[in-house]
Amino acid sequence: MPCDERAVCDAEEPPAARQAAAAMTHAVEKHAVEKHAAARRRAAAKGEPSRTALVRRARRINRELAELYPDAHTELDFQTPLELLVATILSAQTTDKRVNQVTQVLFARYRTAADYAAADRDDIEKIIVTTGFFRAKTTSIIGLGQALCERFGGEVPRRLKDLVTLPGVGRKTANVVLGNAFGIPGITVDTHFGRLARRFGWTASADPEKVEQEVGALFPRSEWTMLSHRLIWHGRRVCHSRRPACGACGIAALCPSYGEGPTDPVVAAKLVKTGPFS
Numbered sequence: 001m002p003c004d005e006r007a008v009c010d011a012e013e014p015p016a017a018r019q020a021a022a023a024m025t026h027a028v029e030k031h032a033v034e035k036h037a038a039a040r041r042r043a044a045a046k047g048e049p050s051r052t053a054l055v056r057r058a059r060r061i062n063r064e065l066a067e068l069y070p071d072a073h074t075e076l077d078f079q080t081p082l083e084l085l086v087a088t089i090l091s092a093q094t095t096d097k098r099v100n101q102v103t104q105v106l107f108a109r110y111r112t113a114a115d116y117a118a119a120d121r122d123d124i125e126k127i128i129v130t131t132g133f134f135r136a137k138t139t140s141i142i143g144l145g146q147a148l149c150e151r152f153g154g155e156v157p158r159r160l161k162d163l164v165t166l167p168g169v170g171r172k173t174a175n176v177v178l179g180n181a182f183g184i185p186g187i188t189v190d191t192h193f194g195r196l197a198r199r200f201g202w203t204a205s206a207d208p209e210k211v212e213q214e215v216g217a218l219f220p221r222s223e224w225t226m227l228s229h230r231l232i233w234h235g236r237r238v239c240h241s242r243r244p245a246c247g248a249c250g251i252a253a254l255c256p257s258y259g260e261g262p263t264d265p266v267v268a269a270k271l272v273k274t275g276p277f278s
Contacts, residue, residue: 049201058202058218061254065230068250072229074180075277076100081156081181082148083107086116088176089140089168094131096277102128113154116145140168158182171209179225187212188228192235199239199257237273245271 049057065072075096078084083103090099106127110116124138131137144167148154156177157163163174175186187193189208193215197203203214219227238245244261247268252258262268 054201055218057254058200061200061251062219062223062227062230064251064254065234066226069230069233072226072233074176074229076176077103078181079107081177082113084181085144085156085166085169085173085177086141088173089144090128090131090137092137093133098131102131113145113148113156116141117149119145137168143167144169156181158184160186171212175212175228179228185221185224186228187216187224188232189215190232191241192232192239193228195241196231196235196239199244199255199260201256236277237275238271240271240273243271245269248272 074084076084076087076091077100078087086106087099087103090102106124109123109127110119119142121138121142124141125134128134128137128141147166148156151165152162158178160171160174160178163169163177164171172188172190175188178184179186179188189197189211194206194208194211197211197215198206202218203211205211205214215227216224234251238249240261244257245268246252246255246258246261247263247265248271249255249258249268252263262271
């Protein structure tokens with residue numbers, strides 16, 4: 001089965017470690033969903049906002065985030081759709097900063113789909129080893145090059161339904177490429193986006209595809225790509241998983257989950273991460 005960003009093939013890890021990590025991830029996601037479902041039930045008991053009110057608040061949050069992060073963008077370095085596609089595959093389970101260090105070398109040596117298709121496996125593994133899961137990622141990248149050459153004339157396709165047929169490419173990666181390489185709006189549901197969407201009350205789901213659909217229904221399609229960048233930036237910098245910096249949050253007044261983290265401004269300010277993350 002091809003490796004993608006939600007289920008990176010983990011040949012490098014022992015089975016017991018993989019099972020333990022998967023169980024922990026499942027438990028964390030289940031707890032998050034249960035926590036937010038309980039919050040939604042409490043909100044319903046108090047009188048949950050109407051659909052119109054939900055949409056208005058969601059769009060106001062987006063406007064406020066646009067003011068907070070006017071330069072929000074993907075933090076992966078790329079020049080072509082192929083480079084972005086490869087970089088996004090490499091970004092699974094690692095940081096954008098690490099990926100950007102690796103792709104400086106990789107992109108200088110491999111420039112086309114045909115280059116990846118004919119690549120020496122050992123060479124790619126040595127270049128990307130620090131990104132983790134390097135054997136699985138190498139398999140995906142070589143398979144990606146071969147698939148592009150065999151089915152798409154060596155070019156990255158511009159349709160989601162085609163992109164998700166490629167090795168290593170799921171909906172998240174496809175939407176990253178569509179939105180940032182082709183200017184075709186897409187919602188990128190990574191761990192930050194999903195967490196913030198639940199905290200904002202836009203969804204109660206932990207399923208990325210359902211989150212994509214429910215959040216997408218709240219906003220004009222033209223906003224999808226930039227909305228993704230803004231939530232990811234806010235999630236990396238302020239609205240952390242374990243201790244969100246509520247007291248230093250620029251949209252605290254609009255957030256139904258305010259108080260999940262420290263509300264004291266001094267304490268919260270120490271939790272803020274300024275970046276850059278690339």
